[in-house]
Amino acid sequence: MNDLTPGAELETKTFDVTRADLVAYAHASGDHNPIHQDEEIALAVGLPGVIAHGMYTLALVGRAIGEWTGGAEVVEIGAKFVAPVVVPAEGAAQVTVAGTVGERTDDGLLPLALTITVDGTKVLGAPRATVRA
């Protein structure tokens, strides 16, 4: 578990995302959109290739928060999906989640300031996460 003092830097996490992960996530979430599985369909609708579910990337943020906080209750989590996470047929995309602890709110919650990138490009915009910790 990380130091959750306001201003503290959280340990940066990097997670691999493979096509197999997306198949598993499709089954677990019920989101079987073929753009997350099928290169041909992804290209046909104008995407750069098979992309991760935006919610897969956001779930990785949830994973990072769980690891940082020792499973603290998450009161709010969300983001804009501003750039696709292209997942190659072989190998993996690498999603990096970095953060710092914000100032405790009047109602005692801790916001986390997050940056989520792939190869240095932000893939989530306006990420928000608030925990009870």
Added chain:
Amino acid sequence: MPIDASLVGRAFPATQPHPVTAEAVQAFTAAVGSAPDGNVPPTFPIVVAFAALQDFLAAEQVELSRIVHGDQRFRYQRPVAVGDVLTAQLTVTGVRSIGGNDIVSTSSEITDADGGVVCTATATIVHRGGAA
């Protein structure tokens, strides 16, 4: 097919009840690579929020492959626990058209078996109408 702007304000029928089983949570955490810690992941309610979205898309005859997720947020009243039975009801809160794409804003209230609000899920979806 453009999405009808007159849908704004419309509440769609609630989804089927979704039981939060230990197996479903385990499959979700395994897909994401999280170590099981007994908690339900904070984005797990996407399961029922997505069901509401799919019902909406089916009702509007929109093809899923033309949909890209624009944003998603969850605001919790209480954490989800194994044993909960969740239902989502989706309301369309906005429709706008930019560059041949329709951008649809939605808000889904996720409730438990007693009708208590567990969380509110807001989402924007982009219907890529023009791209081919």
